[in-house]
Amino acid sequence: MAIATTAEPTRRDMLFIATGAAAAVAVSSVAWPLISQMNPDASTIAAGAPIDVDLKAIPEGGIVTVKWRGKPIFVRHRTKKEIDEAAKAPLAGMPDPQADSARVQKPEWLVVIGVCTHLGCIPLGTAGSRGEYDGWFCPCHGSVYDTSGRIRKGPAPKNLEVPAYAFATDTKLTIG
Amino acid sequence: MSGPSTFVPKSALGRWFESRLPLGGLIHSSFIVYPTPRNLNYWWTFGGILSFMLVAQIVTGIVLAMHYTPHVDYAFLSVEHIMRDVNWGWLIRYAHANGASMFFVAVYIHMFRGLYYGSYKAPREILWILGVIIYLLMMATGFMGYVLPWGQMSFWGATVITNLFSAIPLVGDAITTWLWGGYSVDNPTLNRFFSLHFLLPFMIAGVVVLHVWALHVVGQNNPDGIEVKNTERDTLSFTPYATGKDSFALVCFMIFYAWFVFYTPNFLGHADNYIEANPLSTPAHIVPEWYYLPFYAILRAVPSKLGGVTLMFSAIVVLAFLPWLDTSRVRSAKYRPMYKVFFWAFVAACIGLGYLGAQPPEGGYVIAARLLTVYYFGFFIIIMPLLGLFETPKPLPASIADAVLGKGGLAAAQH
Ligand code: HEM
Ligand code: FES
Numbered sequence: 001m002a003i004a005t006t007a008e009p010t011r012r013d014m015l016f017i018a019t020g021a022a023a024a025v026a027v028s029s030v031a032w033p034l035i036s037q038m039n040p041d042a043s044t045i046a047a048g049a050p051i052d053v054d055l056k057a058i059p060e061g062g063i064v065t066v067k068w069r070g071k072p073i074f075v076r077h078r079t080k081k082e083i084d085e086a087a088k089a090p091l092a093g094m095p096d097p098q099a100d101s102a103r104v105q106k107p108e109w110l111v112v113i114g115v116c117t118h119l120g121c122i123p124l125g126t127a128g129s130r131g132e133y134d135g136w137f138c139p140c141h142g143s144v145y146d147t148s149g150r151i152r153k154g155p156a157p158k159n160l161e162v163p164a165y166a167f168a169t170d171t172k173l174t175i176g
Numbered sequence: 177m178s179g180p181s182t183f184v185p186k187s188a189l190g191r192w193f194e195s196r197l198p199l200g201g202l203i204h205s206s207f208i209v210y211p212t213p214r215n216l217n218y219w220w221t222f223g224g225i226l227s228f229m230l231v232a233q234i235v236t237g238i239v240l241a242m243h244y245t246p247h248v249d250y251a252f253l254s255v256e257h258i259m260r261d262v263n264w265g266w267l268i269r270y271a272h273a274n275g276a277s278m279f280f281v282a283v284y285i286h287m288f289r290g291l292y293y294g295s296y297k298a299p300r301e302i303l304w305i306l307g308v309i310i311y312l313l314m315m316a317t318g319f320m321g322y323v324l325p326w327g328q329m330s331f332w333g334a335t336v337i338t339n340l341f342s343a344i345p346l347v348g349d350a351i352t353t354w355l356w357g358g359y360s361v362d363n364p365t366l367n368r369f370f371s372l373h374f375l376l377p378f379m380i381a382g383v384v385v386l387h388v389w390a391l392h393v394v395g396q397n398n399p400d401g402i403e404v405k406n407t408e409r410d411t412l413s414f415t416p417y418a419t420g421k422d423s424f425a426l427v428c429f430m431i432f433y434a435w436f437v438f439y440t441p442n443f444l445g446h447a448d449n450y451i452e453a454n455p456l457s458t459p460a461h462i463v464p465e466w467y468y469l470p471f472y473a474i475l476r477a478v479p480s481k482l483g484g485v486t487l488m489f490s491a492i493v494v495l496a497f498l499p500w501l502d503t504s505r506v507r508s509a510k511y512r513p514m515y516k517v518f519f520w521a522f523v524a525a526c527i528g529l530g531y532l533g534a535q536p537p538e539g540g541y542v543i544a545a546r547l548l549t550v551y552y553f554g555f556f557i558i559i560m561p562l563l564g565l566f567e568t569p570k571p572l573p574a575s576i577a578d579a580v581l582g583k584g585g586l587a588a589a590q591h
Pocket of ligand 2: 116117119120121138139140141143154155
C-alpha cells in the first residue's frame with residue numbers, strides 16, 4: 001500500500017504544516033528586530049529636533065552654514081540680482097525643473113540642505129567657487145547649482161533639498 | 177581527483193585519533209599527496225599568498241581592535257594613540273594598512289591569471305564564482321576598514337559610497353538612512369562599520385574554504401589549459417613541489433610588502449586621512465583607495481546618477497557570468513592568438529581606468545574614461561562571445577607531460 005496516494009490528509013501532514021507555519025512566524029518575528037535596530041535610534045531622532053537660526057547676523061549676499069542632523073544647512077540672504085537670476089531662469093532644460101517661488105517662503109531667504117544630491121558632498125559656496133550659475137559648485141563630480149539651489153549641470157539628479165522651516169519671527173528662522 | 181585517503185598515522189595514538197576524526201587524512205590528501213599539474217608557473221603561487229595575507233590581516237586586525245575606539249570623538253585619536261603610544265603599534269597598523277593593499281595586489285594578479293588561462297571555464301564555474309564572492313567581500317571589508325581611522329577621506333569616502341544606494345528608485349533613501357542609522361554618516365555608522373569590519377574577514381575565511389574545496393574537486397587548471405589525463409605523468413605531489421614553490425614566492429612577496437611597510441608606509445594612502453573627519457567640509461578631491469579606482473572611474477564616466485551606480489556594480493557582477501560569456505573551447509590564451517591581444521588591451525584598460533579614477537572628473541579625463549568603460553564592457557559582452565566563433569586556436573599539446581617535457585621527455589616522466 002502506497003501511503004503517498006492517500007487522499008485524506010494525515011496527522012503527519014497536519015504537524016508538518018503547523019511546524020512550517022510556526023517556523024515562518026518565528027523567523028520573521030526575529031528578523032524584524034534585527035533589521036529594525038539598524039534604523040535611527042531614539043537618541044539620534046531626538047538630537048534631530050528643530051533648531052533656531054538668528055537672521056540678523058546674516059548680511060545681504062551672505063551665506064551661513066548651520067549643522068542640523070549631521071548635515072550642513074545653507075541659509076542664504078540673497079541679493080536682488082540673485083533673486084532675479086533665480087526667478088528669470090527658464091525652467092525648460094533644467095534636469096529637475098521647479099520655479100524659484102516654490103522653493104522659498106520669502107524671496108530674500110533661500111534655505112537648502114547643503115548636501116549634493118549626487119553622492120553627498122558639500123557644494124562650495126564661497127565667492128569665486130560658486131560655479132557659473134552663481135549658486136554652488138560641487139567639487140566631487142562637478143555638479144553646478146544656481147541661486148535657487150537648482151541643479152543646472154553635472155551628474156546630480158535633483159535640486160538641493162529644501163528642509164522644513166518656518167519664520168518664527170522676522171529675524172528668527174526655525175529649521176526642522 | 178583526490179580519492180579516499182589511504183593515510184595511516186604511524187603512532188598508535190595517531191591511529192586512535194584518526195579513526196575518530198580523520199583530520200590527518202584530510203591534511204595528507206589535500207596538502208601532501210594532492211596532485212598538482214607539473215607545468216604550473218609562478219602565477220599559480222598567488223592563491224597561497226592570498227591565504228597568507230588573509231591570516232596576516234586577521235592577526236594584525238585583532239591586535240588593532242584591542243587598542244582602537246569606535247567612537248566619532250575618539251577613533252581618530254585612538255589611531256594616533258596606536259601610532260605613538262602602543263608598543264610596536266606603528267608597525268602593526270602599517271602592516272595592516274599596507275597589508276590591505278598587498279591583499280588586493282595579490283587578488284588582482286590571481287584574477288588576471290584566471291582570465292588569461294581561462295580558469296573560469298567548465299568545470300570550474302563554481303570555483304570562479306566563489307572567487308568573485310570573496311572579491312566582493314574583500315571590497316566591502318577594505319571599504320569599512322578605511323572608515324575606521326575617521327579621517328577626512330574615511331568620512332567622505334563613506335558618505336559618497338553609502339550615497340550610491342540612494343540612487344535605487346523608491347526605497348533608496350530609506351536604505352541609506354538604514355545603513356547610516358541616522359541622517360548622515362555619524363557615530364552609529366562608525367560603530368556598525370567596526371562590527372562588520374571585524375566580522376567580514378571571518379566570512380571571507382569561510383568562503384575561502386569552499387573555494388579550496390571546489391578547487392580540490394575539479395583540480396587546478398594550468399598554463400596549457402588542458403586537463404590532467406594521467407596522474408602519474410602529468411602531475412607532481414603538492415608537497416614538496418607546490419609547497420616549495422609557493423613558499424619561495426611568498427618570501428619574495430613578503431620582501432615587496434615589507435618594503436612598503438618600512439620604507440614608504442603612507443605611499444598608498446592619502447594625506448587627507450591624517451586630518452580628522454569634518455562633516456562640514458568636503459576635501460577638494462575625494463579619491464578612494466587605489467584598488468577601487470577603476471570602478472570609481474566608471475561611476476564618474478556616466479553623466480547620470482542611477483546609470484553610473486548601475487554600471488559600476490555591473491562591472492563587478494559581469495565577472496560572475498564569464499564562464500558563459502566566453503564561447504571558446506580552448507582555455508589558455510597561450511593557444512589563443514587573438515584573445516591574447518584583447519586580454520592585454522583589457523589589462524591596459526583597467527590600469528587606464530585606475531589612473532583616470534584618481535584624476536578630477538573634467539574634460540579629456542571624462543572622455544577617456546568613457547572610451548575605456550566601453551572597452552571594459554565590450555571585452556566581456558561582445559569580444560568574449562564572438563571570439564570563440566571567429567578565432568582559430570593553435571593546436572593543443574596532447575598532454576601536460578608532452579607540453580612540458582616534449583615528446584622525448586616522456587620516458588623521463590615515467591619515473
Ligand atoms: C580581509 C581582511 C582585512 C582587510 C582587507 C582590512 C582592511 C583595513 C583597512 C584598509 C583599514 C584602514 C587602515 C588605515 O588606513 O589606517 C583597516 C583598519 C582597521 N582594521 Fe582591518 N582589514 C581586514 C581585517 C581586519 C580584522 C580581521 C580586524 C579585527 C578583528 C580588523 C581591524 C581593524 C581595525 C581596528 C582598524 C582601525 C585601525 C587603523 O585604521 O589602522 N581588520 N582595515
Ligand atoms: S557628490 Fe556632488 S557632484 Fe558628485
